[in-house]
Amino acid sequence: MEKMSCELPLHNYPKISELEELRSTYIANCVFNSFLSYTAIMLNIVTIHAIRKTSSLPKTLKTLLLSLAISDVGVGLLSQPFYTSLLVKWLQQNNPDCKAYMMFTVIITVFSTASFFGVVAVSVDRFLAIHLHLRYQELVTYKRVVAVVITIWALSVIFPLMLLWMPFNVHLVITFIIGLLSLLLTTVIYFRLYLTVRRLRNQIQVQQAVQTGEMGSFVSLMKSAVGTFYVFLVFFVCYLPYITSLVALEINGRSFSLEIFWLYSWTVVYLNSSLNPVIYCWKMRHIRHAIIDILRNMPLFRNRATH
Numbered sequence: 001m002e003k004m005s006c007e008l009p010l011h012n013y014p015k016i017s018e019l020e021e022l023r024s025t026y027i028a029n030c031v032f033n034s035f036l037s038y039t040a041i042m043l044n045i046v047t048i049h050a051i052r053k054t055s056s057l058p059k060t061l062k063t064l065l066l067s068l069a070i071s072d073v074g075v076g077l078l079s080q081p082f083y084t085s086l087l088v089k090w091l092q093q094n095n096p097d098c099k100a101y102m103m104f105t106v107i108i109t110v111f112s113t114a115s116f117f118g119v120v121a122v123s124v125d126r127f128l129a130i131h132l133h134l135r136y137q138e139l140v141t142y143k144r145v146v147a148v149v150i151t152i153w154a155l156s157v158i159f160p161l162m163l164l165w166m167p168f169n170v171h172l173v174i175t176f177i178i179g180l181l182s183l184l185l186t187t188v189i190y191f192r193l194y195l196t197v198r199r200l201r202n203q204i205q206v207q208q209a210v211q212t213g214e215m216g217s218f219v220s221l222m223k224s225a226v227g228t229f230y231v232f233l234v235f236f237v238c239y240l241p242y243i244t245s246l247v248a249l250e251i252n253g254r255s256f257s258l259e260i261f262w263l264y265s266w267t268v269v270y271l272n273s274s275l276n277p278v279i280y281c282w283k284m285r286h287i288r289h290a291i292i293d294i295l296r297n298m299p300l301f302r303n304r305a306t307h
Contacts (some may be wrong), residue, residue, distance in 0.1 A: 013101065014090050014259060025260050026087045029057060032267050033084045037276050039077025042071045043277035050280075052289035055289050057286060060145040061224065064125055065280070067149045068118035068231075071156075072273035074111040080270050082107055109160035112239075112269070117152045119228075119235050126225040127189045174242065183236070190229050226282035231276060238272035241265040 014022055018084055048069045051062055082104050084213055125145070129136045242265040246257055279290045 006091035019093055022259065025093045029263055029267050030084055030087045032156060033270060036270050037076045037080035040072055040273040043274060044072045046291060046294055047277040047280055050294055052288050053290045054286045059142050060140055062127060063145050063149060064118065064122045068115060068122065071111050071118055072183045072276055075270060075273040079111055083266055091178050099182050105163065106160040109155050113159055114153055114156040120186055121148055121152065122228045123186045123189050123232055124230050126191060130193060130221050130225060152159045186232055193225055224284065230279045230283055234275050235272055236280060238268050241268050
């Protein structure tokens with residue numbers, strides 16, 4: 001393990017000699033991550049409870065959203081505190097060893113992989129719900145979705161552990177290929193959903209569906225698809241700075257401004273876990289109502305209401 005762990009790109013991590021230059025960056029990121037860790041845990045716990053209480057959501061979609069929210073709780077509970085501890089060690093001029101960096105890499109990869117494939121799975125689910133329509137419940141069963149979620153989490157644990165016996169560069173290439181193919185798949189899915197919406201809006205059948213009640217079902221499906229699109233979009237935006245900084249570090253080498261950008265990019269990645277519950281509340285009406293009901297029943301809000 002020691003040999004493989006030292007094959008990590010440690011040159012990307014800050015050096016003790018850069019303490020004075022990066023002190024304010026370390027402190028700012030410590031503050032941001034301490035706050036975001038709390039919001040990621042609390043907001044996602046409330047969201048998990050709200051999703052479980054929302055009976056109007058399809059059981060399949062509910063299962064996928066719960067898996068995504070659990071991965072976000074893991075980010076706030078484990079990944080962010082670990083990153084904050086690294087920042088504190090750098091501030092104390094205590095450079096972590098290879099094992100610490102390996103553990104950090106494994107933890108963040110587990111939850112980021114689960115989040116990424118969770119977003120892809122939710123996107124595929126909404127695509128199938130719209131295109132299969134009546135056949136959706138027949139083909140996309142609860143048991144199959146549970147099997148998909150178990151597979152996602154199994155792969156999310158196995159994939160980072162492959163670093164223990166696989167060279168980092170090979171692991172990076174595999175990550176890049178899988179990530180690129182998944183992003184292309186998700187992009188194609190939402191593009192096709194966009195075309196479907198445009199086509200159906202221009203068809204006479206849609207106007208006739210208003211009388212049969214099918215239009216309400218269609219609108220509900222489209223709203224859920226739009227909500228999951230925002231989840232995908234925010235995920236992509238939050239991870240883009242980190243990916244950009246890695247590419248820039250490999251091409252241009254280390255620099256003071258790039259090092260600052262790289263450190264903040266980690267915080268932006270973690271920000272994603274706090275934004276997902278906001279998107280659910282903003283774009284998914286049934287989850288929003290469930291969250292409002294939960295907040296109203298909390299002792300703090302109940303006491304304010306009585307005064």
